[in-house]
Amino acid sequence: MSDSCGAPEQGTALPANVDAGKEVVLNGKVTSGGAPVGGAFVRLLDASGEFTAEVVSSPAGDFRFFAAPGTWTVRALHRDGNGEARVSAEGPGLHEVAVAVA
Amino acid sequence: MSREDVLVTAAWAEENLSADGVVFVEVDEDTSAYDTGHIPGAVKIDWRQDLQDPVRRDFVDRAGFEKLLSARGIGNDDTVILYGGNNNWFAAYAYWYFKLYGHSSVKLLDGGRKKWELDGRPLSTDAVTRGATTYTAQEQDLSLRAFRDDAVAAINTKNLVDVRSPDEFSGKLAAPAHLPQEQAQVKGHIPSALNVPWSKAANEDGTFKSNDELRALYQEAGLDEGKATIAYCRIGERSSHTWFALRELLGYSDVKNYDGSWTEYGSLVGVPVEIGAQD
Numbered sequence: 001m002s003d004s005c006g007a008p009e010q011g012t013a014l015p016a017n018v019d020a021g022k023e024v025v026l027n028g029k030v031t032s033g034g035a036p037v038g039g040a041f042v043r044l045l046d047a048s049g050e051f052t053a054e055v056v057s058s059p060a061g062d063f064r065f066f067a068a069p070g071t072w073t074v075r076a077l078h079r080d081g082n083g084e085a086r087v088s089a090e091g092p093g094l095h096e097v098a099v100a101v102a
Numbered sequence: 103m104s105r106e107d108v109l110v111t112a113a114w115a116e117e118n119l120s121a122d123g124v125v126f127v128e129v130d131e132d133t134s135a136y137d138t139g140h141i142p143g144a145v146k147i148d149w150r151q152d153l154q155d156p157v158r159r160d161f162v163d164r165a166g167f168e169k170l171l172s173a174r175g176i177g178n179d180d181t182v183i184l185y186g187g188n189n190n191w192f193a194a195y196a197y198w199y200f201k202l203y204g205h206s207s208v209k210l211l212d213g214g215r216k217k218w219e220l221d222g223r224p225l226s227t228d229a230v231t232r233g234a235t236t237y238t239a240q241e242q243d244l245s246l247r248a249f250r251d252d253a254v255a256a257i258n259t260k261n262l263v264d265v266r267s268p269d270e271f272s273g274k275l276a277a278p279a280h281l282p283q284e285q286a287q288v289k290g291h292i293p294s295a296l297n298v299p300w301s302k303a304a305n306e307d308g309t310f311k312s313n314d315e316l317r318a319l320y321q322e323a324g325l326d327e328g329k330a331t332i333a334y335c336r337i338g339e340r341s342s343h344t345w346f347a348l349r350e351l352l353g354y355s356d357v358k359n360y361d362g363s364w365t366e367y368g369s370l371v372g373v374p375v376e377i378g379a380q381d
Contacts, residue, residue: 041216044279048268053267053279053280056187068275077307078220
């Protein structure tokens with residue numbers, strides 16, 4: 001287990017201690033005009049719009065959340081613009097989501 | 103106490119980067135953020151390495167805090183401006199810590215790194231060195247800190263404010279959603295706790311909401327202003343953020359942070375636990 005609530009380094013490769021067969025993983029990328037956007041503040045909102053978690057996208061624009069089954073909104077803030085996307089996760093596994101900011 | 107006594111704006115900070123007697127301190131859990139660019143002149147404190155005991159589950163002690171601040175070049179008379187990532191969670195935690203050890207002038211940068219970056223304000227990768235000081239800390243002010251027995255005793259008698267997300271409160275998630283969910287502690291919350299997620303106290307850019315908005319938020323959640331309050335989360339840093347809002351911004355007098363929080367409480371044998379969403 002992690003002894004912190006801080007956001008770990010973001011990237012596409014799952015940490016070795018994470019079992020994708022058990023975790024509902026939301027993996028995604030922030031882009032602007034097709035180019036990856038690093039340093040965006042990416043927050044996960046639950047089905048009622050409530051804040052759940054926030055990470056900073058990696059230099060390649062990648063981010064990842066460990067969620068639960070359900071419908072989620074991913075919202076990205078960056079000084080170049082904001083954007084959001086919705087994703088439905090039926091169950092454990094990797095779920096891809098792309099967010100464009102403008 | 104007014105808002106200006108405990109909080110500075112990004113604009114004020116940028117104008118006072120080289121002011122005498124003002125020290126900017128970035129506090130992060132992941133210090134790579136500092137290394138890729140920090141507020142010019144700011145020194146860094148590593149939430150885990152610098153503020154936690156390396157062996158026991160506790161803070162560094164008074165002597166350890168004195169050693170840390172002396173090495174960072176922070177004097178007793180300096181005004182310390184704390185900021186960091188994660189919407190200032192760890193900076194708020196450090197703020198609470200500075201208060202625990204009796205530092206007289208400490209403030210948070212409203213919005214932390216996020217607001218600073220969204221504003222496009224300058225960041226620097228230059229190494230920062232400050233001459234060492236001889237810092238003297240006070241004994242811990244335990245009127246600010248709750249322990250597990252205080253949390254149990256507070257059930258149905260004091261305000262308990264669980265500042266985690268609704269899904270952590272109800273028992274759907276065991277940790278914030280950017281972390282793996284396999285955890286040692288059980289899921290749920292302390293009975294009679296109100297669920298007011300820390301995020302409701304902040305705007306999207308990481309700044310604190312206005313005092314009027316904050317007061318309405320906690321009143322609508324059912325906080326009894328006539329009672330003492332204990333805030334908790336999972337490890338005590340998000341609850342430092344709410345502790346700051348309740349005590350430092352709103353001025354409620356008896357507000358404690360339970361730094362053991364859910365990682366401790368959810369591991370205790372025999373204590374009551376509730377699951378399910380807020381009524």
